[in-house]
Amino acid sequence: MVFKEKTLSEEMIYKGKIINLKKQKVTVKSGTSYREIIEHSGGAVLAAITDDKKMVMIRQFRKPAEKVMFEVPAGKIDPGEDPLVTAGRELKEETGYTAKEVKYLTSFYTSVGYSQEVLHLYLCTGLTPGETDFDENEAIDMELWDIEELYQMVMRGELDDAKTIIAIQFAHELVK
Numbered sequence: 001m002v003f004k005e006k007t008l009s010e011e012m013i014y015k016g017k018i019i020n021l022k023k024q025k026v027t028v029k030s031g032t033s034y035r036e037i038i039e040h041s042g043g044a045v046l047a048a049i050t051d052d053k054k055m056v057m058i059r060q061f062r063k064p065a066e067k068v069m070f071e072v073p074a075g076k077i078d079p080g081e082d083p084l085v086t087a088g089r090e091l092k093e094e095t096g097y098t099a100k101e102v103k104y105l106t107s108f109y110t111s112v113g114y115s116q117e118v119l120h121l122y123l124c125t126g127l128t129p130g131e132t133d134f135d136e137n138e139a140i141d142m143e144l145w146d147i148e149e150l151y152q153m154v155m156r157g158e159l160d161d162a163k164t165i166i167a168i169q170f171a172h173e174l175v176k
Contacts, residue, residue, distance in 0.1 A: 003029045018076065040110075040117035044086035045074040047105070047167040048097060048124040049175050054144035055168070056095050056127070061139065071164040074119070083120040091124055093133045095142050100126025105170050110162065119163055123174060147171050 005026040013036070014021040020039040025032055048056035055072070062069045075090030077083055087102050105121040134140060151172040154165050 005035075008032065036114060038115040038117065040115060041077045041079060042083065042118045042120065043074050043076050044083045044090055045119050045121045045163045045167055046072055046087055046091050046124050047121065047171040047174075048073060048091055048095065048099065048127060049147070049171060050127050050144060051125075053147060053175055055147050055150055055171055056097060056124075057143045057145050057150070057164075058094055059141045059143065065160075069161055070159065071161045072167040074163055077120075084122070087120070087122040087124065092130065093135065094138070094140055096130045096132040097124070097127045098130060099124035100128070105174075106166075108166065121163075121167055121170060123170070147175055 005028060007024050007026055009025045011023045012020060013023050018040065022037050022039065024035045024037060026035055046056070050056070057070060058073050059068050059070055061067070073090055073094040075086060075093065077086045084102060084104070088099065091097055091099055091102075101124070103123045103125075105123055107118050107120045109115070110117045110119060132140070132142070147168070150159075150168045153159050154168050159165055159168070
């Protein structure tokens with residue numbers, strides 16, 4: 001049987017705009033230990049597919065990776081916001097598209113070893129192009145890609161963003 005840890009005490013180490021970091025003292029099988037946990041409001045991830053079966057992709061510089069990342073559109077859930085609302089807002093902001101249909105696919109933890117962040121994946125179809133509305137600190141390039149080509153890139157290990165890999169795999173199965 002798996003041992004379930006109990007929290008004995010908790011201390012907020014850092015409180016930020018995007019994340020909080022807390023330290024917990026917990027029970028473990030051999031006594032007590034400490035866990036450092038990132039609190040994050042989560043996000044919406046978009047598998048946005050055009051009528052001609054192209055997947056909407058973006059490129060943007062990501063400081064933690066120190067490089068331009070090739071990824072699906074996604075964004076942080078605002079406090080109290082429904083992830084479905086986030087999905088529509090982020091699609092418009094980052095790509096200019098609006099979707100006639102936004103369908104929930106799945107949710108997943110980003111890195112359960114230290115983070116509470118959960119991402120919610122949506123399939124966006126019936127896309128209508130429009131103007132982007134980037135956040136003031138965003139610089140994003142949008143591209144349209146063939147889903148099969150993206151899937152082959154995943155299978156060759158050419159993509160390194162987990163949410164993007166998951167979104168492409170779902171899109172590849174659902175859009176045939």
